[in-house]
Amino acid sequence: MLEPAATMVPIVSLALSDRYIGPAPHSPYVVGIDASGWFEQCQQGKWHRAHAQTGMNPALRTFLFRLSRLARYPVKLVFCYDGEQRPKIKRGHRVSTKDHWMVDPTQRILNVFNMQWLTAAGEAEAQLGLMNRAGVIDAVMTDDSDVFVFGAHTVLRNSTFSTDATIKLYTTSSIQELVEPCLIGDAFTTIAVCCGGDYDKKGLPGCGRETALGLVRCMDTSTLCDAVRGDNSPDQSLQRWRDAARHHLMSDPTGQMGRAHPALACSLPDSFPDLHVIDLYVKPAVTPLVELPVLHSPAPPDLAPLALLIHNLLGWDAKRLVSAFRSTVWPVVVLHEVLEDLAKNSPASDEVSQ
Incomplete structure (x- = not known):
């Protein structure tokens, strides 16, 4: 239904447009990512091939490479994890009260990458929708259109991140212009309740x-x-x-x-409709904005701890570590040192944003 409003945009253009003009300080384009969506995709066969060279923990390896690839672009990534107050039933299945096995190792990877993460009170997409609506983050990266129900106004479709560094972008303004002018706010809740969504598949x-x-x-x-x-x-x-x-x-x-x-x-x-389903959409469990951690400036990965963690999680030897760092990690280091400098200093010209 929302597809007419979608546009493929270069990530670099999205991240740099009107960002680094004028005097410092400069803030990067901030993308909030629903970590659970990455968990699902990193464990799917299409994202990695199980063969003799795959090594230990192929899902974590996929997470590492996806993170490194996205971190090579001038955006600040903030990962959000589901919290203890997440709904007990989702998409017709009972939600485990235990954390997903990928939570701890991916948070360790993010820590040594100096990537910020937070744990929502309830569902990550509800927290990110609130943060996007309030302007704390510039966009939400997810494949779940229910995020519009929670107030998101700019959404990057996670699975469309392509090899040519473009991604599919949806905004509430383009949805109103190209799909339906009345599709805003409570209208998304009505659509989700009638058609069926995460909390009631039948509708x-x-x-x-x-x-x-x-x-x-x-x-x-x-x-x-x-x-x-x-x-x-x-x-x-x-x-x-x-x-x-x-x-x-x-x-x-x-x-x-x-x-x-x-x-x-x-x-x-x-x-x-079921009153409980409406309540889950309208009053989701979220951490109040005043209680969220302050977003820090971009910083390059901590190389020694990162190398040790990759060795422990993936079992890579020194030769493979050096090869992976050369092709995957070093570009992230260089870019984040540049972003760190731009956050504190004014560029000599407007060339950065062009």
């Missing part, structure tokens, strides 16, 4: 994306969310929403639905 049976988008055009989308955040009775708010939805589905009186959906209007149950 409203028989309601597809176009139908849900029609309801967004016709209805006051705040009615649904007010059931959990307003002073009115939740039952009354949900009943008003159901009555309005049935009215528009039955005959499409405004013409905004595109066509009537009488069967769906008659089958809409009084048990829909």
Whole structure:
């Protein structure tokens, strides 16, 4: 549904545009990354091939190379991990109360890379959505479009990071311009609840994306969310929403639905939507902005601790370490020393941002 709003952009252009002009200090383009998305992809076969030369911990090796590749661009990366208050059920599966096995080793890798990370109170994507909405970070890197429900306004699609250093970019402004003007704020929650999302895969049976988008055009989308955040009775708010939805589905009186959906209007149950699902979207567990750690300036990796950690985690000998550092780590060191200098000093010209 959001694809018409997507654009492929060079990461360097995105990171440097209007960034290093005028007097210091200069702040880099900050990208918040949902670590759990990387865990899933690093363990998929398409990201690494299991053969005799793979060595120890191929998923961690993939994480290391992906991190090194992205860190070669002039952006500041902030990784966010799920916290203890994350929902117990997601995508129809019970969420383990234990940390994913990749949490500790990847945090150790990030520490020696001097990459900042934080642990959310609940879900990382909700925390990153809050941080993006507040301007703490410039973009969220994820493949989950639910991040728009949590307030994100600039999203980089994680899996589209290509070999030509471009990535797919979505912004709420382009979504409003190219997809639907009313798609903002509570409208994303209505779409997620009706079509099914992370907390309820079924949604409203028989309601597809176009139908849900029609309801967004016709209805006051705040009615649904007010059931959990307003002073009115939740039952009354949900009943008003159901009555309005049935009215528009039955005959499409405004013409905004595109066509009537009488069967769906008659089958809409009084048990829909689930108040708990709305609550998870509207009031997610997040760490308040004032309690978040201050984002520090970019810094190059700590080479000796990094070499020791890679040896311990991946079992690489000295020859392979030197080869990997030459091709993968040294470009990161050089770039971050430049960014460290730019953070404190003004460039002699505007060439950096061009």
